[in-house]
Amino acid sequence: MIRRLIAQNEFTQTRRDRRFVVAGGVVLLLLLVATWTGFRNYQSLADKRAQANQTARAAWLGQPEKNPHSAAHYGTFAFRPKSDLSFLDFGLDTYTGVSVYLEGHRQNDAKFSAAEDATVLIRFGEMTVAFVLQLLIPLLIIFLCFSTFTREREENTLKLVLSQGVSVADLYWGKVRGMSQLVALVVGPALLLAGGLLFAQTGFSATADTLLRLGLFVLIYALYFFLFIAGSVFVSARSESSRSSLLTLLSIWIVACVVLPKATANLGESLFSVPSNYAFKRLIHEDEEKGIDGHNPSNARAKELEKKVLAQYGVDSVSQLPVNFDGIVMQEGEKYTSMVYQKHFRALQEQFQRQNSLATVVGFVNPYLAVRNLSMGLSGSDYAHFLDFKGKAEQYRFGLVERLNNQMKTFSKTGDWEKKVSREFWAKTPDFAYQLPSVGWALRQHALSGLALLLFGGVLLWGIGRSLSNSTLLPAA
Amino acid sequence: MGEKFKGGRCESHQLRQKLQRRAEVSTQLAWFTYKRPTTMLQAIDLTKRYTPERRTANAEPALDKLTLTVQPGEIFCLLGQNGAGKTTTINLFLGFLKPTAGQALVGGLNVAEYPQESKKFLAYLPETVMLYPNLSGLENLDFFAQLAGFRHSADQLHTLLTRAGLQSEAHMGRVSTYSKGMRQKVGIAIALAKQAKALLLDEPTSGLDPKAANEFSDILRTLSADGAAILMTTHDIFRAKEIGTRIGIMREGKLVETLAADELTANELEAIYLQTV
Numbered sequence: 169m170i171r172r173l174i175a176q177n178e179f180t181q182t183r184r185d186r187r188f189v190v191a192g193g194v195v196l197l198l199l200l201v202a203t204w205t206g207f208r209n210y211q212s213l214a215d216k217r218a219q220a221n222q223t224a225r226a227a228w229l230g231q232p233e234k235n236p237h238s239a240a241h242y243g244t245f246a247f248r249p250k251s252d253l254s255f256l257d258f259g260l261d262t263y264t265g266v267s268v269y270l271e272g273h274r275q276n277d278a279k280f281s282a283a284e285d286a287t288v289l290i291r292f293g294e295m296t297v298a299f300v301l302q303l304l305i306p307l308l309i310i311f312l313c314f315s316t317f318t319r320e321r322e323e324n325t326l327k328l329v330l331s332q333g334v335s336v337a338d339l340y341w342g343k344v345r346g347m348s349q350l351v352a353l354v355v356g357p358a359l360l361l362a363g364g365l366l367f368a369q370t371g372f373s374a375t376a377d378t379l380l381r382l383g384l385f386v387l388i389y390a391l392y393f394f395l396f397i398a399g400s401v402f403v404s405a406r407s408e409s410s411r412s413s414l415l416t417l418l419s420i421w422i423v424a425c426v427v428l429p430k431a432t433a434n435l436g437e438s439l440f441s442v443p444s445n446y447a448f449k450r451l452i453h454e455d456e457e458k459g460i461d462g463h464n465p466s467n468a469r470a471k472e473l474e475k476k477v478l479a480q481y482g483v484d485s486v487s488q489l490p491v492n493f494d495g496i497v498m499q500e501g502e503k504y505t506s507m508v509y510q511k512h513f514r515a516l517q518e519q520f521q522r523q524n525s526l527a528t529v530v531g532f533v534n535p536y537l538a539v540r541n542l543s544m545g546l547s548g549s550d551y552a553h554f555l556d557f558k559g560k561a562e563q564y565r566f567g568l569v570e571r572l573n574n575q576m577k578t579f580s581k582t583g584d585w586e587k588k589v590s591r592e593f594w595a596k597t598p599d600f601a602y603q604l605p606s607v608g609w610a611l612r613q614h615a616l617s618g619l620a621l622l623l624f625g626g627v628l629l630w631g632i633g634r635s636l637s638n639s640t641l642l643p644a645a
Numbered sequence: 646m647g648e649k650f651k652g653g654r655c656e657s658h659q660l661r662q663k664l665q666r667r668a669e670v671s672t673q674l675a676w677f678t679y680k681r682p683t684t685m686l687q688a689i690d691l692t693k694r695y696t697p698e699r700r701t702a703n704a705e706p707a708l709d710k711l712t713l714t715v716q717p718g719e720i721f722c723l724l725g726q727n728g729a730g731k732t733t734t735i736n737l738f739l740g741f742l743k744p745t746a747g748q749a750l751v752g753g754l755n756v757a758e759y760p761q762e763s764k765k766f767l768a769y770l771p772e773t774v775m776l777y778p779n780l781s782g783l784e785n786l787d788f789f790a791q792l793a794g795f796r797h798s799a800d801q802l803h804t805l806l807t808r809a810g811l812q813s814e815a816h817m818g819r820v821s822t823y824s825k826g827m828r829q830k831v832g833i834a835i836a837l838a839k840q841a842k843a844l845l846l847d848e849p850t851s852g853l854d855p856k857a858a859n860e861f862s863d864i865l866r867t868l869s870a871d872g873a874a875i876l877m878t879t880h881d882i883f884r885a886k887e888i889g890t891r892i893g894i895m896r897e898g899k900l901v902e903t904l905a906a907d908e909l910t911a912n913e914l915e916a917i918y919l920q921t922v
Binding site for chain 2 (some may be wrong): 170173174177180181184185324325327328329330331332333334335505640642
């Protein structure tokens with residue numbers, strides 16, 4: 169009751185302040201523009217990639233009659249579809265590759281990131297909804313909250329308020345509530361726009377998974393803003409003057425939102441270094457040639473395979489085999505190179521994951537990092553989602569090549585490179601259809617960040633409660 | 646009363662009156678035992694020593710064993726130079742400061758123990774009443790009254806502001822356009838709205854023009870006549886003499902003199918004041 173009254177008072181007063189109208193209006197405008205442009209961008213990318221996938225499939229289906237192994241070399245492309253919520257948080261999408269070339273014998277990296285096509289300006293960050301939510305709204309909160317208590321102290325209204333018998337806790341939480349309403353006033357319209365666009369896009373039949381992701385997205389940011397508001401109002405309650413309150417809060421913002429994330433990224437890079445592209449490829453090549461353990465070179469492996477297959481079919485020479493031995497060799501080779509690639513890619517990815525996990529750990533003291541991770545994860549634009557796409561594309565590639573090799577093995581004899589499969593065969597190979605992992609999967613990837621945010625929030629609120637319980641809010645003299 | 650009405654014609658009327666009296670007495674008794682204080686404001690050996698780093702090289706307490714009482718209907722004026730401990734006294738009654746020793750009682754409640762409850766009786770009027778500039782006088786009054794737990798209708802709020810002397814054209818104007826005297830009046834309306842039993846006024850008339858100060862004095866007299874206990878600090882000896890019922894003179898944290906206002910003239914009071922401080 170009292171808290172609602174104080175919240176209402178805070179709300180009315182600030183809304184009548186021209187500074188709030190201007191600052192809030194600018195941020196709201198930015199947010200709306202970011203939502204709209206982000207959505208347009210998403211829409212065109214999603215369309216283009218869906219088209220590209222169709223074109224790739226059409227090219228595959230349109231192949232003339234040819235030897236199956238030629239088709240494996242011809243290959244096809246997998247384009248990564250945009251997730252529904254990626255227009256809210258581009259995450260790493262701009263920097264990760266868009267398409268994977270799927271061919272026999274080798275695993276290719278995802279190539280052609282959006283950043284490659286952009287000017288150097290992209291290094292300064294994009295105007296995305298996530299950028300506004302993660303960095304600018306906290307700044308707005310700081311400007312709203314830094315003087316909530318100090319101004320009342322400086323202008324002496326605080327004494328009058330306290331002389332009416334209001335408890336410190338009621339006053340504090342009332343103010344936090346009022347400020348939360350103001351922030352909701354700024355963020356709300358953009359959120360409605362985002363939701364509306366999303367539903368219009370999906371023809372008003374968004375999947376439960378998308379809805380859940382959006383709901384959690386909103387929840388995470390609501391918690392993030394609430395913590396920022398509670399912290400800012402608390403700093404104001406504890407500061408001697410508005411000046412020092414603003415200075416403290418801006419310092420916190422700079423450290424939490426600029427310095428610490430950069431430092432974490434740099435530290436991660438130097439602690440967990442990754443090999444250069446050249447070195448990485450050489451390592452893979454060496455393992456292919458000399459065997460994964462260095463004692464099992466490729467020609468030795470081939471001899472062994474020949475012996476095994478001959479024994480299996482009970483014949484003396486390759487030409488007597490009822491199947492195409494080349495098909496078997498290539499499939500075994502595929503398995504082996506896959507293993508080599510898998511080993512090296514896994515090592516590389518683990519190294520990247522380690523770099524990322526540093527940010528997750530720092531998220532326990534810096535909610536910005538925790539929210540950044542969760543936001544990317546829910547939007548489906550984080551590293552884990554990228555890896556999931558790559559993994560599924562590789563799975564598809566392996567299945568495709570295996571199918572081609574097996575066809576080769578069964579439909580022709582050894583050494584017959586001229587025999588071709590009919591065009592109907594291409595249509596029998598399944599299409600690559602990427603399915604975004606479920607929200608539960610996404611949350612599991614970022615369980616630690618979620619825990620970090622909750623833990624940080626709990627400790628912060630507990631500390632504030634403790635500190636307020638023995639405070640009069642007034643200077644000692 | 647039994648004698649007086651014995652044999653009277655309207656026995657039933659008498660009986661009704663008797664019962665009513667008894668009921669009144671019993672509620673009064675209940676109220677008395679519950680919280681009725683003998684005095685509204687009371688300081689018992691009230692001492693405040695600021696921490697050394699705040700008042701450097703001054704081991705003297707800001708307030709030294711102050712003992713005073715203000716009864717309902719009384720206006721107690723505290724005189725003294727700056728730093729004599731007047732404002733410290735007010736802040737201790739408000740619970741804004743923790744006493745080093747002794748007690749400040751409001752309505753019989755120890756302020757240090759019952760910071761929220763004791764404020765139910767209190768209204769505080771600082772030297773300059775500061776309000777929220779973006780709200781109107783009426784909105785400010787409504788907010789502060791509700792903080793104290795009183796919900797008034799718009800009409801009642803207007804009436805309160807008018808009673809406090811604020812001209813009705815100003816009620817809906819933003820406080821940022823108000824003069825000091827107008828804000829003072831909103832402050833009084835706030836005190837009226839919560840039906841305060843005790844008023845703490847910290848140099849309320851300084852900086853007011855003579856007319857505004859005069860109006861203010863009139864309002865204080867009305868409040869006092871309605872049974873409020875008023876403790877007021879001031880530098881204005883003549884106004885203190887004019888409206889005060891008792892006058893205390895403070896020096897270096899001690900209450901050195903307590904005088905009845907009606908027993909001396911303003912000039913005598915000034916002479917005593919100048920001798921004392």
